[in-house]
Amino acid sequence: xxxxxxxxxxxxxxxxxxxxxxxxxxxxxxxxxxxxxxxxxxxxxxxxxxxxxxxxxxxxxxxxxxxxxxxxxxxxxxxxxxxxxxxxxxxxxxxxxxxxxxxxxxxxxxxxxxxxxxxxxxxxxxxxxxxxxxxxxxxxxxxxxxxxxxxxxxxxxxxxxxxxxxxxxxxxxxxxxxxxxxxxxxxxxxxxxxxxxxxxxxxxxxxxxxxxxxxxxxxxxxxxxxxxxxxxxxxxxxxxxxxxxxxxxxxxxxxxxxxxxxxxx
Numbered sequence: 001x002x003x004x005x006x007x008x009x010x011x012x013x014x015x016x017x018x019x020x021x022x023x024x025x026x027x028x029x030x031x032x033x034x035x036x037x038x039x040x041x042x043x044x045x046x047x048x049x050x051x052x053x054x055x056x057x058x059x060x061x062x063x064x065x066x067x068x069x070x071x072x073x074x075x076x077x078x079x080x081x082x083x084x085x086x087x088x089x090x091x092x093x094x095x096x097x098x099x100x101x102x103x104x105x106x107x108x109x110x111x112x113x114x115x116x117x118x119x120x121x122x123x124x125x126x127x128x129x130x131x132x133x134x135x136x137x138x139x140x141x142x143x144x145x146x147x148x149x150x151x152x153x154x155x156x157x158x159x160x161x162x163x164x165x166x167x168x169x170x171x172x173x174x175x176x177x178x179x180x181x182x183x184x185x186x187x188x189x190x191x192x193x194x195x196x197x198x199x200x201x202x203x204x205x206x207x208x209x210x211x212x213x214x215x216x217x218x219x220x221x222x223x224x225x226x227x228x229x230x231x232x233x234x235x236x237x238x239x240x241x242x243x244x245x246x247x248x249x250x251x252x253x254x255x256x257x258x259x260x261x262x263x264x265x
Contacts, residue, residue, distance in 0.1 A: 012233075013150075013237060014064070014067060014068065014071060014143075014146055014150075015143040015144075015146050015147045015150070015237040015240055016143075016233050016234060016237045017064060017067070018064060018083070018139045018140075018142050018143035018146065019139060019140065019143050019176055019228065019233045019236060019237060020233060021057075021060050021061065021064060021135075021139050022135065022136035022137075022138075022139030022140050022143075022176060022177070022178070023136065023176075023178075023227055023228060023233075024056075024057060024060065024135075025057060025090075025132055025135025025136045025139065025178070026135075026136045026178035026225070026227065027215075027225075027227075028050075028053060028054065028057060028132055028135070029129060029132060029133055029135070029136075029178065030216070030217055030218050030219075030225055031050060031053070031218070032050070032125060032128060032129045032132075033129070033218040033219045034046075034218035034219075035047060035050060035125065036122065036125055036126070036129075037218065039118070040111075040112055041109075041112060043108045043111075043121070044105055044108040044109045044112070047101050047104050047105040047108060047121075047125065048105045050101060051098050051101045051102055051105070054094055054097050054098040054101060054128065054132070055094070055095070055098045057090070057094040057132065057135070058090075058091045058092075058094035058095045058098065059091075061087045061088070061090040061091035061094060062087070062088075062091045064087045065084050065087035065088050065091065068080055068083055068084040068087065068146070069084055072084070077149045079145040079146060079148055079149035080145075080146065080149055082142070082145050083142035083143075083145045083146045086138045086139075086141065086142045087142065089138070090132075090135055090138055090139070093131045093132060093135075094131070094132055094135075096131050097127070097128035097129075097131040097132050098128075100124040100125070100127045100128040100131070101124065101125065101128050103121075103124045104121040104122075104124035104125045104128070105121075107120045107121035107124065108121040136176065136177050136178035137177045137178070140173070140176050140177050143237065143240055144240045144241070147237065147240035147241040148240075148241045150241075151241040161235075161238045161239045161242070162211075162235045162238060162239070164235070164239065165202075167198075167199065167202045168202055168205065168206055169239060169242075170196055170198070171198050171202050171203060171206060171212075172206065172211065172212070172228065172232060172235065172236045173236065174191065174195055174196065174198060175206075175212055175226045175227065175228055175232075176228055176233075176236055177195075178225075179191055179192040179195045180192075180198065180203075180225075180226040181217045181220070181223040181224060181225050181226065182203075182214060182223060182224045182226060183220070183222065183223055184222045184223060184224060185222055187200065188200065189203055189226070190220065190223065203226065206232070209231075210229055210231050210232075211228065211229060211231055211232035211235050212226050212227065212228055212229060212232050213226075213227060213228075213229050214226060214227075215227055
């Protein structure tokens with residue numbers, strides 16, 4: 001039995017919870033892309049039904065902010081403070097997105113009888129997409145910051161990191177950030193611009209190990225979203241503090257300084 005196949009008895013760690021929330025943001029973004037293709041009452045219904053999902057992202061972000069604060073105690077580290085602030089930002093962005101969707105639902109209903117309202121509704125849906133589009137990346141960054149802090153404090157449970165090549169490590173990281181879909185027609189990974197390209201063989205090896213899986217993606221057409229499984233989340237969280245330029249080992253490398261991304265949007 002491999003490390004990632006070990007039966008889990010403990011609660012998820014904070015980095016794992018952050019990666020889970022990031023996956024929720026990716027699914028949310030994909031759903032909004034699909035909603036954007038609808039019209040008429042179908043659009044109104046879909047937008048209205050998605051508002052609670054967006055609000056749940058805000059609650060999830062606030063919950064993690066509270067957990068991070070509780071874990072930090074009276075003397076939070078720089079990493080813990082940055083991670084908590086990112087969660088507060090995400091919570092507020094998700095609430096703003098929910099407000100935009102609420103306005104879009106009303107406008108799309110009016111558009112059934114008065115077409116000009118449709119373009120206004122579409123703009124509000126686009127705003128909701130933009131406000132939450134970096135959610136998965138922010139969660140991944142926060143998880144990395146927290147993993148480095150926990151490593152320094154020897155708080156990460158003693159477990160052997162999974163054997164991953166540098167390419168596999170990078171692939172898990174890119175999938176966690178919500179950057180990868182598979183073109184079903186040619187079975188080729190489509191990675192967002194600016195990200196390192198991934199080999200099909202690397203992704204297939206991770207699928208075979210049960211670390212990533214495929215789900216529906218609204219865009220491009222005939223594509224599937226790659227996402228981490230629970231095994232994949234545990235595997236990535238175990239190696240987050242390690243550099244991706246070399247295959248992870250059982251010994252922990254020196255911590256590399258990381259500049260926090262500006263909070264300005």
